[in-house]
Amino acid sequence: MSTPEKAENTVGPVVRSEDEWRRELTPEEYHVLRQAGTERPYTGEYWDTHTAGVYQCRACGAELFTSKEKFDSHCGWPSFWAPLAEGTVRYIHDRTLGMERIEVRCSACDSHLGHVFEGEGYGTPTDQRYCINSVSLRLVPAESTEDGQAAVS
Ligand SMILES: [Zn+2]
Secondary structure: OOOOOOOOOOOOOOOOOHHHHHHHOOHHHHHHHHHOOOOOOOOOOOOOOOOOEEEEEOOOOOEEEEHHHEEOOOOOOOEEOOOOOOOOEEEEEEOHHHOOEEEEEEOOOOOEEEEEEEOOOOOOOOOEEEEEOHHHEEEEEHHHOOOOOOOOO
């Protein structure tokens, strides 16, 4: 077997060394995904995107969020009120910067995605805001996914 690469949409543990991640990702992707960095608000690719589709993990391709749960938070980062499914992301208590926050990571490859906040009064079904870095995501527009129903725009 020559090419063990190509982990299509398999959700499962993705294990790579930090060197391998460094080779595969751009410096900015590496900084956010592997060093829990944060992109500057209003600079990311997806903060204001309304395209119907599925958001994958930029590092491993696992499907994490969909446009159906994305909402306009005007915070400068893509915001979702829920992940695609239970178990696609995992949560870690983050006490850096003197704040109690919940970090959100991809459960397949353990890459940093962003944080989740609660009770901010956004009027979404969960009143949660998954505040995710654009650089941690890759949008696959609905036409190229299997449930081709381009729902709301
Ligand atoms: Zn991942």
